Amino acid sequence: MKKLIAAVCCGAVAASTRGAGPKPIAIYPGFYTGNTYRHLAVPSRQHYVAGVIDGLLAAGLMAGQSLPSKTDLRLANCLGREPMTDEQVTAIVDQFLTNNPEVWEQSMPFLVLNAMLKACADLGMSK
Template sequence: MNRAIKQLTVGALAVWVATISNAAPQFESLGHIVDGNTYRGFSSAAKATYVAGVFDGVLVTGAMGDVDESLLRLKQCTMHMTLRQLDTIVDAYIDKNPSQWGDSMSKIVMNAMGEACKDRGIAILPEDG
């Protein structure tokens, strides 16, 4: 599994507590707590909180050491983006990719940011390099 996806998973777990009151997590799903279908049921505020938690998790993981190139490129790509921009990127990606709604939100967020950053000329996913 890609290191950046693992880091996003840590962020997703950190924000799960903030979102649990808005939708019941699907523990029976394929090893992840929140998938795209669950996320789509969140309120707008819970979605923004979730995305913020993913990025906070990524940043704290980097602060704890073991920073790789993908994390540095993700930080470079998003450093001047607002939470609203990040949330909008994720929501637009989900709307455009219903075939991924059953996937883990950490993977969906990474794919959304990979696409957005690639459009900005910054490859964060290995296959985009």
């Protein structure tokens, strides 16, 4: 009987804490879409974009590739040619989203990559 009471109490505690915190965000295909990103404050957007760029630049290494992909090289060459700040890269991403509202429901990591590749191509750094 004591075990039953303990089990019921544990279950009640677990059930009561489920709704206590903020709503969880699903990870796949990413934490944010263009819509959720657009509602972040500027410093949060800058940190987010910097993290995505870091992740994109390290993705090949994390996947165990010995050589970077063509996309990795294009992005690294573009960012390294004229070093950009997180503020500049965020402005590029924000402008891309402003100009392309039809993509706001897509996953932000892909939108960041597309925004940067487009900006690099526009600057003549696509290779």
